[in-house]
Amino acid sequence: MKATAGSAAVVVAFVLLAIACEMLLAALHVPFSSAVLGLLVLLGVLLARRRIDPPVDGAAHVLLTWFPLLFVPSAVGAMAYANVLAHSWLGILVALLVSTPLGVAVAATVGTRIARRLGTDS
């Protein structure tokens, strides 16, 4: 999957879709993620077309490969809260370190058990 001109155009289309969703949610005063709304819109488009065209596939692959990089500016925000984090670091650290693996385990185990009982997951 190479980044072709078609894929670049699709990336631009995704950006425009994100902006359109953002404007729609702002106009309706709904506090929801324009990104998740856009995901649902694209899913709807793929369902209607019943296939993934190569440029769409290429664009998605490029964006998803670089996805982690895009979180760095938000993560750097931790420095603005150095005081809060330094003051309550133990509670925050324990709460995050316990709740995250616990949530993964509960969601994955419940899902696996139900799928096994119903025999739905091959």
Place this chain on the structure above:
Amino acid sequence: VIDAILWSVVTVAAYLLAQAVSRRFGDPPWLQPVATSTLMVIAILVACRVPYVRYAHATVGISFLLAPATIALAVPLYRQLAAIRRNALAVGTGIACGSLTVIVSVTLIAHALGCDDVIVRSLAPKSVTVPVAMAVSGQIGGAPALTAVFAVMSGILGAMLAPYALRFWPEHFAGIGIGTTSHGIGTARLYALSRAAAGFSGLAMGGNAILTAVFVPPLAAAVETLLAR
């Protein structure tokens, strides 16, 4: 404009360096490029005495791409749609139970360990994608920017857990676990390990975003009335 180019280049360079270092050590779970590059950028900002606000303003371009990248998750999700439909009940129940587990455990633990009320409220919606987490946090009296930091931390933690989750559970449900708790960062890590798991993870991330946006504000209000008695 110079600021925007400079800090965007610094961010990308830090990430590429972090990724190269991680690859060199065989991508161990404890060495997450997001975490290491973040620390590098913070060190540079502190050394140059640049406040976060200026850096955040300069890198809005990078942050803005989060939306189209999240939209792109529809592609692996679409590929898994048949498997998701077949497992609809297991998937839905798994996401709901995982979501509730995180919300209850994170708030109880933080409260028990003496964290401020604002911190507890900011932690409650931390499992979901940053824009939804921030919106919910604002609604229930938390600090949205602090929630964004907690959300990113959960994401990094989920990225660390991803390879283990794939070993413990069938890949579909490893995806459900990681997506429910670690939104885009966990899903991005899974995408590199298993496309099928990433499809399920993308669904779980979207599902939990909806659940959290709908249920956390009334839950917070209910807890408040209980405590007020």
